[in-house]
Amino acid sequence: MADHDALMAAVIAAARDAAAEGWDGMHRVYALTDRDTYLDVAYPLDPLNELPPDALLAIPLTPLGPGDLRTELARVTWPDDVRGCVLVTEVAVVTLRGRWRRGKSFGVRRAQLAVGVLRDGYHRSLLRSRDEGDWRLCPGSLSTDGVVSALVGTF
Incomplete structure (x- = not known):
């Protein structure tokens, strides 16, 4: 449960790191590992001993290629x-702008x-x-099931 x-x-840390890189359409991937594994295997000289042992560290990897996301994750x-x-x-997020007389008006936000x-x-x-710039929990209307399945499939 501590991992949960x-x-x-860890998601917030990775999101902030990616946001610092700007908007360029690259798929950025981060490996998640625990503090002790990070200290023992990857970078034993980094001063991370103050982190709790159950903390997850997001390690940035080389961005995925510009191709289809599912193909790249495979x-x-x-x-x-x-x-x-x-x-x-x-991603492109489709939003409802309001109602016209004969239908709905939709917008697309990056x-x-x-x-x-x-x-x-x-x-x-x-x-x-x-447009807004702040990270927020994904709304229930945004389905991430396909992305989650593709990521779980990498293990």
């Missing part, structure tokens, strides 16, 4: 010590979507509209 609590913090595999992953990608999953399938997601 730590997942949102190429991803993880070693056993990776506990989960986060994907940050750009947004970044950050989806984190653990090996057990537990997931969390955030959305950041280019």
Whole structure:
């Protein structure tokens, strides 16, 4: 259960890192690992001893190629010590602007979507509209099921 609590913090960290890179359409992937694995295997000189042992660290990887997201994710595999992953990608969000006399008016907004999953399938997601700039929990109307399934399939 501690992993589930730590997942949102890791998704936020990855989302902030990707946001600092700007808007460019790249699919950014982050490996999630625990503090001890990170210290023992990846970067043993980093001063992370103050983090709780159950914290999940988001490790940025080389961005995925510009191709179809499902195809790019199908190429991803993880070693056993990776506990989960986060994907940050750009999406188009269709919004209802209001009603016209004969129908509805829709708009499209550009947004970044950050989806984190653990090996057990537990997931969390955030959305950041280019217009608004703040990360928010994904609304229930935005289905991330396909992205979650593709990410879980990498394990």
